[in-house]
Amino acid sequence: MQPMAAQGRTMGVLDRLLRNGPDGSTIFAGGLLIFLAVIVGAPAAMVALMSLRTGFPGEGGPLTLINFIRVYTDLSTYNVLLNTLLFATGTVVVALIFTVPLVWLLMRTDLPFKRTIYVLLTLGILIPVFLRTIAWILLLSPRIGLVNQWASQIFGLDHPLVSLYNLPGMAFIQGVSFVPGAFFMLAAAYRTMDPALEEAAYTAGVSKLRTFFWINIPITLPAIAAVMVYLFMTAIAVFEVPAIIGLPARILVLSSLIYTSTNPPTGLPEYGVAGAYGGVMLLAGLVLAYFYVRLVRQGKKYTVITGRGYRPREIALGRWKWPAMAFVMLYLSMEVFIPFLVLLWTSLLPYLQLPSAAALSSISLKNYRTIPDYTGALPFINTAILMVAVPCCAMLLSVLVSWVVIRSQVSFRGILDTVAFLPHAMPSILLAVGLGYLGLAYRNIFPFYGTIVIIIIAHTINWIAYGTRTTNSVMIQVHRELEEAGKVAGVSAPRVFLRIVLPLVAAGVFNSGIWISMLSYREVTMALTLYSRKNTVISTVVWQFWGSGWVPEVSALGVILVIFAVIVVGALRIGFSRVGEVGSSV
Amino acid sequence: MKRIRLRFLVAGLVGLAAVAGSAQRAPAAPIDELVAAAKKEGTIDFYAPSTLTPEGAQKLNEALNKKYGLNIKLNYNPSGAMTRDVAKVVSFAATGTPPDWDIMVVHDAAHATLWLRKQHKPFDYAKVGVDPQVIGYDRGTVILANQFVLPAYNKTILPSKDVPRSWEDLTDPKWKGGKLGMGTATHHLARLATAWGEKKATEYVKALARQEPYLGELGTLYSRLQLGEIFIAITMTDSFVHRAKLKGAPVVHAEGIEPVISPAYNAGVLKGARHPNVGHLFAVFLTTPEAQEIWEKYGGQTSAFVPGTTAYKYAQGKKVLYMTQEEAEMVDRLTRVYGKMLGFK
Numbered sequence: 001m002q003p004m005a006a007q008g009r010t011m012g013v014l015d016r017l018l019r020n021g022p023d024g025s026t027i028f029a030g031g032l033l034i035f036l037a038v039i040v041g042a043p044a045a046m047v048a049l050m051s052l053r054t055g056f057p058g059e060g061g062p063l064t065l066i067n068f069i070r071v072y073t074d075l076s077t078y079n080v081l082l083n084t085l086l087f088a089t090g091t092v093v094v095a096l097i098f099t100v101p102l103v104w105l106l107m108r109t110d111l112p113f114k115r116t117i118y119v120l121l122t123l124g125i126l127i128p129v130f131l132r133t134i135a136w137i138l139l140l141s142p143r144i145g146l147v148n149q150w151a152s153q154i155f156g157l158d159h160p161l162v163s164l165y166n167l168p169g170m171a172f173i174q175g176v177s178f179v180p181g182a183f184f185m186l187a188a189a190y191r192t193m194d195p196a197l198e199e200a201a202y203t204a205g206v207s208k209l210r211t212f213f214w215i216n217i218p219i220t221l222p223a224i225a226a227v228m229v230y231l232f233m234t235a236i237a238v239f240e241v242p243a244i245i246g247l248p249a250r251i252l253v254l255s256s257l258i259y260t261s262t263n264p265p266t267g268l269p270e271y272g273v274a275g276a277y278g279g280v281m282l283l284a285g286l287v288l289a290y291f292y293v294r295l296v297r298q299g300k301k302y303t304v305i306t307g308r309g310y311r312p313r314e315i316a317l318g319r320w321k322w323p324a325m326a327f328v329m330l331y332l333s334m335e336v337f338i339p340f341l342v343l344l345w346t347s348l349l350p351y352l353q354l355p356s357a358a359a360l361s362s363i364s365l366k367n368y369r370t371i372p373d374y375t376g377a378l379p380f381i382n383t384a385i386l387m388v389a390v391p392c393c394a395m396l397l398s399v400l401v402s403w404v405v406i407r408s409q410v411s412f413r414g415i416l417d418t419v420a421f422l423p424h425a426m427p428s429i430l431l432a433v434g435l436g437y438l439g440l441a442y443r444n445i446f447p448f449y450g451t452i453v454i455i456i457i458a459h460t461i462n463w464i465a466y467g468t469r470t471t472n473s474v475m476i477q478v479h480r481e482l483e484e485a486g487k488v489a490g491v492s493a494p495r496v497f498l499r500i501v502l503p504l505v506a507a508g509v510f511n512s513g514i515w516i517s518m519l520s521y522r523e524v525t526m527a528l529t530l531y532s533r534k535n536t537v538i539s540t541v542v543w544q545f546w547g548s549g550w551v552p553e554v555s556a557l558g559v560i561l562v563i564f565a566v567i568v569v570g571a572l573r574i575g576f577s578r579v580g581e582v583g584s585s586v
Numbered sequence: 587m588k589r590i591r592l593r594f595l596v597a598g599l600v601g602l603a604a605v606a607g608s609a610q611r612a613p614a615a616p617i618d619e620l621v622a623a624a625k626k627e628g629t630i631d632f633y634a635p636s637t638l639t640p641e642g643a644q645k646l647n648e649a650l651n652k653k654y655g656l657n658i659k660l661n662y663n664p665s666g667a668m669t670r671d672v673a674k675v676v677s678f679a680a681t682g683t684p685p686d687w688d689i690m691v692v693h694d695a696a697h698a699t700l701w702l703r704k705q706h707k708p709f710d711y712a713k714v715g716v717d718p719q720v721i722g723y724d725r726g727t728v729i730l731a732n733q734f735v736l737p738a739y740n741k742t743i744l745p746s747k748d749v750p751r752s753w754e755d756l757t758d759p760k761w762k763g764g765k766l767g768m769g770t771a772t773h774h775l776a777r778l779a780t781a782w783g784e785k786k787a788t789e790y791v792k793a794l795a796r797q798e799p800y801l802g803e804l805g806t807l808y809s810r811l812q813l814g815e816i817f818i819a820i821t822m823t824d825s826f827v828h829r830a831k832l833k834g835a836p837v838v839h840a841e842g843i844e845p846v847i848s849p850a851y852n853a854g855v856l857k858g859a860r861h862p863n864v865g866h867l868f869a870v871f872l873t874t875p876e877a878q879e880i881w882e883k884y885g886g887q888t889s890a891f892v893p894g895t896t897a898y899k900y901a902q903g904k905k906v907l908y909m910t911q912e913e914a915e916m917v918d919r920l921t922r923v924y925g926k927m928l929g930f931k
Contacts, residue, residue, distance in 0.1 A: 055680075056673065056676050056677040056680050057677045057680075057681075058677050058678070058680040058681035059677075059680040060680075076931075080931075137813070137815065138813075141813075141815055142764070143764075143814065143815055144813055144814050144815055165764075244806070247801050247802060247930075248767075248800040248801050248802050248806075248810075249800075250798075250801065250929040252931055256931075257931055260930070260931060262670075263669070263670055264669055268669070268672070268673050268676065268699055269669070269670065269673045350833045350834055350835070351812050351830070351833045351834065351835035352809050352812040352813055352835075353812065353813070354813065354814070362834070373639075376640075440674065440677045440678075441677070441681070443678070443681060443683055450674075450686075532671075533663055533664055533665075546805070546806065546809075547803045547805045547806060548803075548805035549804070549805030549806065549807075549808035549809050549826060549829075550805070551809050
């Protein structure tokens with residue numbers, strides 16, 4: 001019944017176009033739709049193509065199912081799938097255990113030092129995951145971990161108390177690193193939560209903790225569920241923690257298999273095998289994206305802002321203030337302070353050592369002085385290009401898409417919105433692998449392999465879903481009256497867009513642009529998959545230094561970057577008091 | 587009779603003139619021909635390990651020009667990911683696109699991949715004076731530097747009585763359970779098969795796998811070794827040991843173990859290269875003492891086949907495993923087999 005209805009609608013659109021001819025908006029929207037469909041569809045098509053081919057990009061040959069047979073008749077693949085499922089689930093659980101209380105504390109209570117905590121949360125995103133992982137190795141390694149050594153001394157244990165070389169350990173480290181992103185996603189839901197129910201609970205004498213569990217969490221459950229799905233999708237695609245913690249312990253997940261299939265340590269890449277692994281990942285992404293959209297739509301039913309000037313009241317924490325601060329400090333210690341201290345310590349050493357008097361006597365600033373010798377200027381230039389170009393491209397496309405989706409009456413605007421959301425369903429590693437294959441196999445029509453442009457394209461596609469969700473919500477808030485006034489005054493649609501709409505949405509667009517810029521700065525998976533000598537960026541330099549054993553040198557680079565990030569984020573925080581809202585519209 | 591004498595005289599003069607003429611037009615020495623051909627091309631796109639550094643590449647460029655009286659412009663392309671860049675060459679060749687580089691310096695296992703796919707542009711290096719010992723892959727490459735691979739350990743943590751004395755010592759049950767580390771360079775172990783035979787090497791790798799070593803890239807194992815997370819890295823290249831020495835890190839090779847594994851950096855001109863003559867000349871140059879000195883200073887290694895070099899001296903009196911092209915296919919196959927055995931997918 002539904003396909004028939006859809007067919008009927010399509011026929012109706014075609015019929016109207018044939019009778020009336022397309023207007024300017026329709027032509028523009030049509031062009032935009034085709035453009036988006038091509039840039040979003042091409043990498044997916046490449047993944048499908050490579051999964052059906054053997055050999056190298058460009059070698060051609062007949063289509064075959066051999067890669068699927070090889071991958072899915074191997075029982076170890078199912079072990080990897082199970083690992084992936086457990087790792088992603090564990091990651092989401094850990095992330096939410098920290099995120100939900102943090103969001104509630106920062107958005108709904110009178111917790112002190114909120115601005116500083118915001119800045120530190122943002123900062124946590126900028127510390128490379130592998131550097132945090134080194135900190136965790138120093139703490140929780142079964143042999144040298146400080147926690148295990150202390151436990152052994154205090155309790156006389158003859159075996160390690162904890163170890164991070166297992167799935168829970170991997171999920172814990174990855175989950176903690178996801179908290180800032182999840183925080184900004186959930187913040188909007190908590191900020192707009194109806195305080196009436198809470199207040200009713202308090203009036204009835206219900207404790208703050210019980211209110212949190214029985215009122216706040218159920219009300220925001222759709223938003224939490226949407227974040228869970230989003231995090232799950234991200235967790236199945238990341239590969240830093242699986243590579244650093246999982247690989248040494250032989251715990252493989254899908255993303256590490258896809259990466260090693262296309263970047264094997266020895267031998268030649270097996271793109272077909274990567275495509276076959278990617279097939280299941282793509283399918284999972286589409287299913288999860290479907291649930292994500294449903295959950296977000298369902299979440300809108302819970303909208304509780306009822307009038308203008310609405311502002312929920314902050315809850316006084318009272319005697320719970322300091323326990324709450326302790327919780328926040330615990331998290332920030334794990335996410336920011338301890339990794340930064342480890343980073344600082346390591347950066348001063350000639351080689352990696354545990355704290356000791358001998359190590360202390362060997363510290364110097366030599367690693368800071370030699371950074372230019374190791375990196376050169378190119379990674380910094382390329383990163384700067386990424387941080388400017390990616391938000392510009394992603395937000396430009398997002399504004400144009402949202403303008404059509406929210407403001408126009410174009411009949412296929414829903415399709416446009418869906419296409420713009422589809423990259424969300426495509427794990428980033430697959431997107432990069434698909435683009436890499438395109439660049440290698442079809443160099444004549446896509447001559448960007450090995451250039452910074454291919455990373456800009458990958459990042460832009462990856463964050464266009466996020467960009468359009470943000471601009472959609474910003475655009476909705478701008479009343480049509482101003483545009484209509486412009487049109488009545490005889491101003492053309494493009495001028496109305498440029499002179500009226502764009503200035504009104506500029507603040508929101510700028511905020512989202514800053515966020516995308518930061519995400520682009522720290523992104524490793526795609527940049528590394530598409531890496532070549534000419535498009536090296538800071539994140540790939542950091543990764544390769546780790547892989548090459550240049551840990552003190554890269555730690556020095558990390559310290560400088562963190563200090564730089566503190567200055568930038570602090571300045572932005574002061575300049576844009578709403579920086580805490582960045583990322584809230586996903 | 588007089589006529590005959592005259593004929594002889596004329597013939598003699600003609601003969602003399604011919605000899606004199608031919609002396610003037612005597613074929614140039616092969617190296618001169620190569621230099622002349624290189625001069626016409628004027629440029630070289632050179633791919634080499636990033637450890638060489640741009641400064642090292644520039645020094646090589648200057649020394650090349652000085653030695654042969656040329657003004658060649660060298661474009662240095664530091665290696666990003668050797669395996670993938672080799673794959674890129676193969677991919678480009680499949681689409682008929684010329685390679686980005688004229689000459690690639692990568693380890694012998696990577697060159698084996700290019701050789702098996704006929705991606706070298708062969709040259710008669712022996713004809714221009716290159717030692718036949720360093721010519722490989724059907725005249726496609728020359729060896730310019732050797733690495734030396736042995737187990738490595740943290741000397742501040744590992745008691746001297748526990749330092750392995752042989753490869754077999756690593757299979758002792760006392761090292762079971764994450765005390766050893768194995769790098770992604772499983773071709774190191776595959777090379778043992780060239781000395782031990784495939785059966786013994788495979789049994790050895792199976793025994794190592796039962797020790798459940800930590801897995802990772804060599805660089806990460808080097809870091810874990812410094813921290814004491816692992817006691818011994820099953821294989822470690824001398825570049826890390828050399829680095830540890832410079833930094834004062836307590837990572838050393840377990841000297842005395844034999845055979846010493848020696849992967850070699852080979853220089854090979856690629857099929858379809860835009861500047862093949864400069865490429866071949868540069869490959870020849872890389873085997874000379876002048877180039878060896880620069881390579882050692884910046885790249886950290888030298889050729890074990892050039893007398894007087896550090897590698898040459900180190901290899902004297904030791905049983906060193908060099909891979910030949912006949913063994914390349916087996917090493918390539920066993921590399922993947924052993925990788926899977928050890929837990930790399």
